[in-house]
Amino acid sequence: MNFTIITPSLNYGRFLGDCLESVASQLNPDEERAGRPRDLEIEHLVIDGGSTDGSAEVAARFPHVKWMQEPDEGMSDAINKGFDRARGDWVMWLNADDRLKPGALAAILPLLNQSNADIVYGDWDFVDKRGTFQRHVKVPEWSRFVHVHHHCFIGSTAAFYRRSTVIDAGHRLRADFRYVMDGEFYARLDAAGLKFAHVPVKVSDFRMHGENLSQRHLGKTRDMEQILSAERQHVESRAIRRAYGITLFNDPYLNGLIDGLLWIVARGCKAFKKAR
Numbered sequence: 001m002n003f004t005i006i007t008p009s010l011n012y013g014r015f016l017g018d019c020l021e022s023v024a025s026q027l028n029p030d031e032e033r034a035g036r037p038r039d040l041e042i043e044h045l046v047i048d049g050g051s052t053d054g055s056a057e058v059a060a061r062f063p064h065v066k067w068m069q070e071p072d073e074g075m076s077d078a079i080n081k082g083f084d085r086a087r088g089d090w091v092m093w094l095n096a097d098d099r100l101k102p103g104a105l106a107a108i109l110p111l112l113n114q115s116n117a118d119i120v121y122g123d124w125d126f127v128d129k130r131g132t133f134q135r136h137v138k139v140p141e142w143s144r145f146v147h148v149h150h151h152c153f154i155g156s157t158a159a160f161y162r163r164s165t166v167i168d169a170g171h172r173l174r175a176d177f178r179y180v181m182d183g184e185f186y187a188r189l190d191a192a193g194l195k196f197a198h199v200p201v202k203v204s205d206f207r208m209h210g211e212n213l214s215q216r217h218l219g220k221t222r223d224m225e226q227i228l229s230a231e232r233q234h235v236e237s238r239a240i241r242r243a244y245g246i247t248l249f250n251d252p253y254l255n256g257l258i259d260g261l262l263w264i265v266a267r268g269c270k271a272f273k274k275a276r
Contacts, residue, residue, distance in 0.1 A: 006082030009096035013055040022099035117197035121159040129209035140273035142196035148245035150266035152183035158203035187244040
């Protein structure tokens with residue numbers, strides 16, 4: 001089987017149909033009707049944490065979907081459940097509010113088959129809640145320094161993991177990471193010696209709708225609950241820098257000053273890589 005796609009979902013039924021349709025459209029039913037094997041084999045696992053908004057009815061409209069609904073400990077735990085069940089040669093996760101580009105899997109499969117990398121990632125577009133294009137994101141070649149000290153620049157919905165060396169080797173998301181689980185995952189895979197490669201394929205649309213986990217806490221506020229949530233997100237990013245990046249001092253405030261300088265340097269390195 002070529003691909004396993006894992007979609008974690010919880011009360012995102014208003015977007016789920018777009019997501020599932022974008023996967024279903026990657027398949028070519030005309031090939032099967034003509035007696036020829038399909039070009040692509042896709043296993044699509046939707047791991048639902050207990051939606052009450054009609055998500056199950058949405059998923060039932062798509063015969064290709066394998067639906068599983070049970071309580072989980074959050075998004076990372078749901079994705080890990082999908083990793084445990086994955087049978088495809090290449091595994092990705094596609095959030096319930098995102099969607100694949102038409103023909104993306106057929107376009108990227110030859111590049112995956114030619115690659116000796118363990119993690120292969122492409123580019124993506126930002127769209128708004130209605131699915132209208134906002135801007136294109138072209139990402140650079142892998143750099144652990146840029147990834148750790150600037151930001152996680154690999155789109156999780158545009159990345160593919162070789163099952164034999166990543167999933168079967170036991171690599172999983174940390175369930176205690178709620179916001180930057182992909183950033184910690186990629187840094188840890190790099191530290192373990194796995195190889196990353198970028199391919200110039202537009203893989204997916206990343207939907208910005210105001211409720212995204214990584215974006216909902218931006219802006220100034222005096223609301224303590226929002227502040228605590230935002231700080232937890234920042235703490236995860238700082239933990240990644242301490243575990244996988246440059247740490248010069250024992251004092252966290254001095255490290256914070258250095259983090260700011262390294263962020264500027266890493267941002268410049270990223271711009272240079274993109275310009276090459």
